[in-house]
């Protein structure tokens with residue numbers, strides 16, 4: 311793992327590796343003369359670069375290309391489905407549908423409650439009033 315003495319120098323060394331301009335190079339060289347941490351990290355990264363550069367170039371196999379093309383075709387086919395093409399409209403429609411269902415449910419629920427209340431009231435009214443019997 312490479313470590314640097316500060317984020318500033320980490321960025322600077324990264325810059326130097328990716329795009330070695332003379333000014334940056336001088337800065338980095340001046341710094342690593344006195345900073346062991348950054349010098350070790352730079353060595354490590356340069357070593358890794360050399361290692362990667364020495365790897366032989368390989369082409370992906372035929373099977374890889376075949377599979378990749380198949381997946382691309384699948385994705386293209388999926389994208390052409392109406393669900394994907396009109397996704398935003400489906401989304402809006404879905405939201406409106408769910409919203410109206412919730413409102414409808416609340417409405418039905420309140421109606422049911424109201425009916426129960428009415429029935430109770432009617433029963434109370436139709437029930438013969440019990441006269442209070444006072445003890446002698």
Ligand SMILES: [Zn+2]
Nearest residue numbers: 315319345348
């Ligand atoms: Zn440093």
